[in-house]
Amino acid sequence: MEIGTQSVCDHLRRQDADLLTDKPIYTKSFTGPLNPPVDSENGDRTIFSVLHIEANSKADPIAFCKRILDALGVPYGKKDSFECLSKQVLDVLRETSVRMIVIDEFHNFLVGRQDMKDALRNTMRTISNELRISFLAFGVPSALQFIAEENQMSSRFKRAVIPRWDTVNNMKTFQQLLASLESTLPLRKASNLHQKGLVEKLINMSEGILGEVVDILEEATIMAIEEGDEQITPALLDSLGWITPTERLKFANES
Numbered sequence: 244m245e246i247g248t249q250s251v252c253d254h255l256r257r258q259d260a261d262l263l264t265d266k267p268i269y270t271k272s273f274t275g276p277l278n279p280p281v282d283s284e285n286g287d288r289t290i291f292s293v294l295h296i297e298a299n300s301k302a303d304p305i306a307f308c309k310r311i312l313d314a315l316g317v318p319y320g321k322k323d324s325f326e327c328l329s330k331q332v333l334d335v336l337r338e339t340s341v342r343m344i345v346i347d348e349f350h351n352f353l354v355g356r357q358d359m360k361d362a363l364r365n366t367m368r369t370i371s372n373e374l375r376i377s378f379l380a381f382g383v384p385s386a387l388q389f390i391a392e393e394n395q396m397s398s399r400f401k402r403a404v405i406p407r408w409d410t411v412n413n414m415k416t417f418q419q420l421l422a423s424l425e426s427t428l429p430l431r432k433a434s435n436l437h438q439k440g441l442v443e444k445l446i447n448m449s450e451g452i453l454g455e456v457v458d459i460l461e462e463a464t465i466m467a468i469e470e471g472d473e474q475i476t477p478a479l480l481d482s483l484g485w486i487t488p489t490e491r492l493k494f495a496n497e498s
Contacts, residue, residue, distance in 0.1 A: 288338060291315065295345045298382075301495075302355035302389075304362040308332045315339060329366060336374055344370070349382030352389045354495045364393045371399070383488060407451030410443055418442055424457070428464050432474035436460075444477055448485045459485060 280289045296314045299306040308328040312319050317335050319328060352363060370376050380386065380400070390400050408417050421436040428434070435441065449455035462483055463475045472479060486494075 291339045291341050293343045293345060294336075294341050295347070298346055298348045298351040300351055300354065302352045302360040302363045304329070304359065304366045307363055307366060311336070311344070325362075329369070333370065333373060336370065336376065341374075341376055343377045343379060345379045345381070347381050349380035349389070350386035350492060351382075353385060353492070360389065360392070364389075364396055368393075368396060383492065385492065408446060408449075408453065409451055410439075410446060414442065417446070420453075421445070421456075424460060428460070428475075430464060430467055430473050430475070432472075434467075434475040436475065440477060441475075441480075444480055448480065448487065450487050450489060452488060455488060459483065 280291050282288075283290055294311065294314055296310045299310055305325050305328060308325070308331070309319065311332050312328070312335065315335055317331070319331060323331075352360065367378060371378065378400075380390075384404075387402065390397050406412075410417075418437040421442060425434055425436045436445070445456055445459060448459055459480070460475070462485075463479055466483065467473055467475055467479060470479075
C-alpha cells in the first residue's frame with residue numbers, strides 16, 4: 244500500500260482537533276472565533292481583544308517582541324534594536340486595544356541565558372504594568388520555574404493544572420479514543436491500539452499528552468507502511484526511538 248507522509252498525517256488530523264490535543268481546548272476558549280479581530284468604530288484600525296502567540300524556542304526579549312508584532316501583522320526592521328522593538332510593541336498593543344496575550348509553549352522560556360530570562364520577564368512586566376494587559380501562559384509544569392524566579396511575576400500568575408491521561412483515572416475513555424484514531428489509519432492490518440499493553444506504552448511515550456500520541460501514531464503509521472508491516476506493534480513503537488517531552492526539555496536545557 245503506497246501512501247505519502249502527508250496523507251498519513253491528514254488521516255489523523257481529520258479527527259476533531261479538540262479530541263486530539265490538550266491545550267487547544269483551552270486556548271480556543273480565549274482566541275479564535277470567540278474573540279476575533281474586529282474593526283474599530285470608525286474603521287481606522289483593527290481591535291485585537293485577545294492575542295495568541297507561541298513562545299520562541301528560548302528566552303529572548305527581541306524574539307518575543309517580534310512574535311507579538313508578527314501576530315498583529317505589523318512590519319519591523321530585521322535589525323531593529325530591542326529598545327526600538329519594545330517601544331513599537333507597546334505602541335501597537337495600545338493602538339489595537341489588546342487586553343490579553345495567550346502564550347503557548349511557555350516552558351520554552353526556561354531555555355537561554357539568565358540575563359535573557361530576566362530581560363524577558365521585565366518586558367512582560369512592563370507590558371502588563373503600562374497597558375494593563377493580562378498574560379495567559381500554557382506549558383508543562385516545569386514552566387512555573389520561569390515565573391517563580393521573579394517575585395513580582397510569581398504573585399501575578401495563578402496556577403491551573405490540565406490533567407493528563409493515565410491508566411488509572413481514564414483508561415476506558417483513552418482506549419475508546421485510540422480505537423477511534425485507529426479506524427482512521429490507512430493500515431491493512433488491525434493494530435488493536437486499545438489493548439492494555441499498547442495503551443500503557445503510548446501513555447508512557449507521550450507522558451499522557453494527546454498531541455504527543457497523535458505525533459507518535461503518525462510516525463508509527465508511516466514506518467509500518469514503509470516496512471510492509473501494515474500494523475502498529477509494541478516492537479515497532481520501540482523502534483521509533485521516541486524522545487519524551489520531559490527528555491526533550493532536559494536536552495534543551497543542557498545544550
